[in-house]
Amino acid sequence: MPATINVRPDGVGVITMDSPPVNSLGTELVTSFKQEFPKLVSDPKVKAIVVTGKGNMFCGGAEITEFAIMVAMGPEKMKENNPVAALSEMMDMIDASPKTVVAALNGPALGGGGEVSLACHYRVASAKSSVGFPEVKLGLLPGAQGTQRLPRVAPLPTAMSMILQGNPLNAQAAKKNGIVDLVASKDLIEEAAEWALSHPPAPISKREVHKTNRFMVAAGGLEQGLNTAVNAAPLMIAPRSIIKCFEAACSGKPFRDGLKVEQEEFTKLVFSVESAALRHLFLSERLAQKVPGVDEKPLPLNKIGILGAGLMGGGIAMCFIQKGIPVVLKDAKQEWLDGGVKKIDSLWAGRLKKGKLSKDKYNQYHSLLKPTLDFADFKDVDMVIEAVPEIMDLKKQCFLDIEKNTKPDCLICTNTSGLNIDDIAAVLKDPSRVMGTHFFSPANVMQLLENVRTSKSSIKTLSTGMQMAKIISKKAVMVGNCDGFVGNRMLAPYAGEAKMVGEEGATIEQIDKACTKFGMAMGPMALGDLVGLELFWKQRQAAGDMKKQTKTYYGPYELTDWLCEKGRFGLKTPDPSIKANGRGVFIHQGRDKYVDPEVVAKMEEIRKTKGITARAVSDEEIVERLFFTMINEGFKILEEGYVARSSDIDIVYIYGYGFPPSKGGPMFFAENYVGFQKILERLKVYGAQAKERFTKNPHYLPIDYFEPSKLLEACAQKQGTKVFPGQTLIDVVLKDFRKNNSAPGPFSKL
Numbered sequence: 001m002p003a004t005i006n007v008r009p010d011g012v013g014v015i016t017m018d019s020p021p022v023n024s025l026g027t028e029l030v031t032s033f034k035q036e037f038p039k040l041v042s043d044p045k046v047k048a049i050v051v052t053g054k055g056n057m058f059c060g061g062a063e064i065t066e067f068a069i070m071v072a073m074g075p076e077k078m079k080e081n082n083p084v085a086a087l088s089e090m091m092d093m094i095d096a097s098p099k100t101v102v103a104a105l106n107g108p109a110l111g112g113g114g115e116v117s118l119a120c121h122y123r124v125a126s127a128k129s130s131v132g133f134p135e136v137k138l139g140l141l142p143g144a145q146g147t148q149r150l151p152r153v154a155p156l157p158t159a160m161s162m163i164l165q166g167n168p169l170n171a172q173a174a175k176k177n178g179i180v181d182l183v184a185s186k187d188l189i190e191e192a193a194e195w196a197l198s199h200p201p202a203p204i205s206k207r208e209v210h211k212t213n214r215f216m217v218a219a220g221g222l223e224q225g226l227n228t229a230v231n232a233a234p235l236m237i238a239p240r241s242i243i244k245c246f247e248a249a250c251s252g253k254p255f256r257d258g259l260k261v262e263q264e265e266f267t268k269l270v271f272s273v274e275s276a277a278l279r280h281l282f283l284s285e286r287l288a289q290k291v292p293g294v295d296e297k298p299l300p301l302n303k304i305g306i307l308g309a310g311l312m313g314g315g316i317a318m319c320f321i322q323k324g325i326p327v328v329l330k331d332a333k334q335e336w337l338d339g340g341v342k343k344i345d346s347l348w349a350g351r352l353k354k355g356k357l358s359k360d361k362y363n364q365y366h367s368l369l370k371p372t373l374d375f376a377d378f379k380d381v382d383m384v385i386e387a388v389p390e391i392m393d394l395k396k397q398c399f400l401d402i403e404k405n406t407k408p409d410c411l412i413c414t415n416t417s418g419l420n421i422d423d424i425a426a427v428l429k430d431p432s433r434v435m436g437t438h439f440f441s442p443a444n445v446m447q448l449l450e451n452v453r454t455s456k457s458s459i460k461t462l463s464t465g466m467q468m469a470k471i472i473s474k475k476a477v478m479v480g481n482c483d484g485f486v487g488n489r490m491l492a493p494y495a496g497e498a499k500m501v502g503e504e505g506a507t508i509e510q511i512d513k514a515c516t517k518f519g520m521a522m523g524p525m526a527l528g529d530l531v532g533l534e535l536f537w538k539q540r541q542a543a544g545d546m547k548k549q550t551k552t553y554y555g556p557y558e559l560t561d562w563l564c565e566k567g568r569f570g571l572k573t574p575d576p577s578i579k580a581n582g583r584g585v586f587i588h589q590g591r592d593k594y595v596d597p598e599v600v601a602k603m604e605e606i607r608k609t610k611g612i613t614a615r616a617v618s619d620e621e622i623v624e625r626l627f628f629t630m631i632n633e634g635f636k637i638l639e640e641g642y643v644a645r646s647s648d649i650d651i652v653y654i655y656g657y658g659f660p661p662s663k664g665g666p667m668f669f670a671e672n673y674v675g676f677q678k679i680l681e682r683l684k685v686y687g688a689q690a691k692e693r694f695t696k697n698p699h700y701l702p703i704d705y706f707e708p709s710k711l712l713e714a715c716a717q718k719q720g721t722k723v724f725p726g727q728t729l730i731d732v733v734l735k736d737f738r739k740n741n742s743a744p745g746p747f748s749k750l
Ligand SMILES: C[C@H](O)CC(=O)SCCNC(=O)CCNC(=O)[C@H](O)C(C)(C)COP(=O)(O)OP(=O)(O)OC[C@H]1O[C@@H](n2cnc3c(N)ncnc32)[C@H](O)[C@@H]1OP(=O)(O)O
Pocket: 021, 022, 024, 060, 061, 062, 063, 064, 065, 084, 087, 108, 110, 111, 112, 113, 115, 134, 135, 138, 140, 141, 142, 143, 144, 146, 283, 286, 287
């Protein structure tokens, strides 16, 4: 039974929520709770009741997978079978108990779990427990009475921060804010039982909202909270609904009337595409950890070697050290090593100065870092991550040196973002030890890790790579070894079209603004300046033929070449003569930036050379051309088998490229916001325009990124087909597609 009861000798009935892994309030648990709880109420031997959770978790909230089922039923059917209404009834049942009910918080009480605790008359918490309402992160609000109960116990600013931002409170803070009555010092259940026996029933629903909270609402306190929330996430609709619920709670309305508002707002949110997107991300993030076929026990990772003490190598070293894992950091020259260590130290010292890092931790971090020039220091490491410059021969030589100096089972990983990892690995006796670990810059900050599977990587290697990401708290996605992997491969057409619409007449400001208005953390032009404009330029130089670019034509390169030839790579290249801390497309001064007038003049010159007359380009066209080509590339990656499922692409884009979470990632956006048919149709239109440009103007090369993916075409044919709640149509179509087509990627037959 997911809810179990037992009666203690002192007459306290204990009901335990037991639904692993997090005691989420699925239909089964709620039904079982509603059957068992009345037994305690009616049992004459029971004097008081304690509600608790099994294991380390009180309760992780409503069962998130059931929301998709609710939505699939539609609002009408939902009236008959509504799991959240059932949850609310469970709250009423607890609240109305004639016997005192105490929540014994044995661990986190989140969302619906927090609401169960507030339905109880009192809360006794273990020191390691917490209370939180993270629903807003799923585009929702506490829909099982939480919005009406919390402002009846906590000060409004606390309640707002908890529900609008989803910030949990630890037991001590919850006690300070009136949410928890006692933090247990010895035995949680004993102390909760004692509290229950010595206090009368006191349902929160009967309490008046504190007059300070009422006064704050009357004085406009809610608007401030709303503004902060809306500024932080302008595309989200949940904050407005949450504010309506607070208004209802704090305006003197009876509890039941407030619940009606909460119910209405919750229903609106649960049916919204924003909430669907955020729920998709929650589940996708966890699904990405389950890589098909990668199921061996990982190797232990007790010590790590990093080769290359540059910006990436240093950032990667920090990730391990901050988790207590010793790192041997090697470079080829003392000055490079010193520079790397200095940079790392400056980051830790900065945190020390701001009080964000203790002196002890700072010292501990340094004790875990061993800088060296000697490969022999890699003799006992379990994994080496190579982060040297992107030069194939250099990487191959490094791999041979690593092989000579490490244990035979030590993993050898490369942080390359552009080179073929199979080619690098081919120099080794045992290429099965190799995989790609593509970190994003700055590596100690960015959450994404693209783990790259080569054609020879062993399952043990891949399992260890996924485990490594968990240890250092990265969101890892396993991808295949294709050009640019997932993220940069999809970025190429996006960046290419950004340059193309610029040549056609859109201004640099307009291009970036259209993308930030779409929700991107920054526009493509600003992104280029941030990551460094020279990357692609150097790749093309290395490939030997500047005109041909690397393998395919990703839009015009004249402007970037001109900037790179002048040494203006973006944020990393200051220009003291104009007081710029970075110069690329933009002149960066402090935190401000403006488009370099010389860039505008150069763009006009390029247009003149190519015989182009600038035209007005609409924001809509910019968005379609940049994002639809990016999405098309995502479909091609799926059809070629370089990624397991569409949601993995979404995770890459959310955590690595600043794609707006409320749009769920590019593939979710394609399926749920735009529709495959429209994308296909627009790709054809823009593709025809690109073809005409190429045929008429000798300055252009043919573009193949408008060529529609076969998988996209197959999805467009099936558009509108119903799939099981929680599934995506892309993945359903993909399954058939993979059955009937062969493809080069490692996931093509999985
Ligand atoms: C009506 C109500 O007001 C509405 C709600 O309650 S909405 C739900 C609100 N609750 C939440 O948002 C909490 C979501 N969960 C979490 O934040 C974290 O999972 C946690 C802090 C509870 C545990 O974190 P952690 O120990 O790192 O484990 P984590 O990997 O995240 O989760 C373990 C498993 O439980 C699942 N899970 C966690 N919370 C869940 C939930 N509320 N519903 C369904 N599944 C859940 C995860 O998907 C994962 O499944 P998997 O093993 O198949 O991958």
